[in-house]
Amino acid sequence: MQTITEEAVLEALRQVQDPDLRRDIVSLGFIKKVAIEGRSVEVEVELTTPACPVKEELKAECEAAIRSLGGVETVQVEMTARVRDTMEDVELIPGVRNVIAVASGKGGVGKSTVAANLAIALRQSGARIGLMDADVYGPTIPLLLGCREARPAVVNGKIIPIERYGVKVMSLGFLLEEGQAVLWRGPMVAGTVRQLLADVDWGELDYLVVDLPPGTGDAPMSLAQLVPVSGVVLVITPHDVASQIAGHSVELFKRMNTSLLGIVENMATFVCPGCGTEVEIFGRSRGEEVAKRFNTRLLGRIPLDPTVSQSGDAGMPIVIERPESPATAEFERAAGEIAREVSKRAYAEKSLIRELT
Ligand SMILES: Nc1ncnc2c1ncn2[C@@H]1O[C@H](COP(=O)(O)OP(=O)(O)OP(=O)(O)O)[C@@H](O)[C@H]1O
Numbered sequence: 001m002q003t004i005t006e007e008a009v010l011e012a013l014r015q016v017q018d019p020d021l022r023r024d025i026v027s028l029g030f031i032k033k034v035a036i037e038g039r040s041v042e043v044e045v046e047l048t049t050p051a052c053p054v055k056e057e058l059k060a061e062c063e064a065a066i067r068s069l070g071g072v073e074t075v076q077v078e079m080t081a082r083v084r085d086t087m088e089d090v091e092l093i094p095g096v097r098n099v100i101a102v103a104s105g106k107g108g109v110g111k112s113t114v115a116a117n118l119a120i121a122l123r124q125s126g127a128r129i130g131l132m133d134a135d136v137y138g139p140t141i142p143l144l145l146g147c148r149e150a151r152p153a154v155v156n157g158k159i160i161p162i163e164r165y166g167v168k169v170m171s172l173g174f175l176l177e178e179g180q181a182v183l184w185r186g187p188m189v190a191g192t193v194r195q196l197l198a199d200v201d202w203g204e205l206d207y208l209v210v211d212l213p214p215g216t217g218d219a220p221m222s223l224a225q226l227v228p229v230s231g232v233v234l235v236i237t238p239h240d241v242a243s244q245i246a247g248h249s250v251e252l253f254k255r256m257n258t259s260l261l262g263i264v265e266n267m268a269t270f271v272c273p274g275c276g277t278e279v280e281i282f283g284r285s286r287g288e289e290v291a292k293r294f295n296t297r298l299l300g301r302i303p304l305d306p307t308v309s310q311s312g313d314a315g316m317p318i319v320i321e322r323p324e325s326p327a328t329a330e331f332e333r334a335a336g337e338i339a340r341e342v343s344k345r346a347y348a349e350k351s352l353i354r355e356l357t
């Protein structure tokens with residue numbers, strides 16, 4: 001019987017394509033290890049994000065490709081990930097690879113709820129995550145994560161973020177006394193956003209999720225000026241679609257020169273707690289339509305579910321409290337799609353740089 005060689009294994013793996021980067025995983029440099037011992041083959045495939053939604057499919061394809069070689073008895077494919085950078089060595093936050101801003105056109109659409117659940121879902125995929133509450137007008141992240149009483153320590157002049165559910169969290173809420181209000185003037189907002197970024201020891205993060213205040217006011221503007229935001233996730237509700245707020249917001253964020261990763265549609269459907277049927281209570285969902293019209297993607301559709309709200313109020317987001325719920329499934333899907341979009345951008349940037357130099 002013919003011996004199995006590394007070349008043959010690599011050749012076989014060239015049949016496997018990354019569906020987003022549209023190239024084979026060998027020329028993308030994803031194969032980190034090939035070990036052959038007699039009739040058994042072991043490979044390590046390093047993806048661009050641990051939250052990759054097609055990880056299992058790719059793994060199966062790799063196994064099948066290797067098995068298609070004659071004489072192979074056992075195959076072991078290990079899937080690992082290294083999140084690529086969209087913002088190499090930004091001085092303000094040196095260890096942070098990508099910044100994902102969660103925004104909305106108007107208040108109360110579920111932006112903070114989405115930001116918190118997305119952060120945890122990304123964390124559960126294995127990525128290193130920070131969550132920054134940039135809603136300086138009404139910081140609610142400490143409430144949603146059940147850490148309102150927490151007070152971060154300061155070490156060597158840097159604030160150490162609070163850790164909740166494996167996520168590094170920072171909010172102005174930690175620095176204010178209960179009930180203390182701040183009267184903001186424009187430049188103060190910029191200064192505070194800067195501080196929440198730069199004075200905090202974020203360490204090494206794959207994704208820093210930022211919960212913005214509603215609209216396109218001072219905080220989003222400052223953020224976009226301070227760091228290269230990898231992309232914005234826009235949260236919309238059926239009401240925004242009806243009143244055209246959704247469209248206006250998309251345009252505004254496009255004008256700010258930040259790329260839109262896509263739309264999360266919140267509270268468009270209701271999942272009946274009794275029978276599990278999904279009802280479109282506000283009429284036909286238009287999220288897909290809006291995404292198409294503005295040349296972006298619908299990343300997820302979170303149903304209206306009283307447990308989303310209750311779990312938030314109780315400081316334990318639904319992704320943790322009800323891992324099997326339909327809302328959790330959508331948060332996880334959105335997290336995967338977001339990670340995927342960020343990878344595409346990181347890769348596009350790199351290949352563009354390679355082409356230019
Ligand atoms: N999918 C959902 N199902 C049920 N309730 C939800 C859902 N999403 C959000 N909510 C509830 O809606 C309210 C507003 O949500 P949240 O605070 O996340 O919105 P926001 O856009 O961050 O608001 P703000 O503009 O005040 O920052 C909260 O009570 C939250 O629990």
Ligand SMILES: [Mg+2]
Nearest residue numbers: 111112135140
């Ligand atoms: Mg909020």
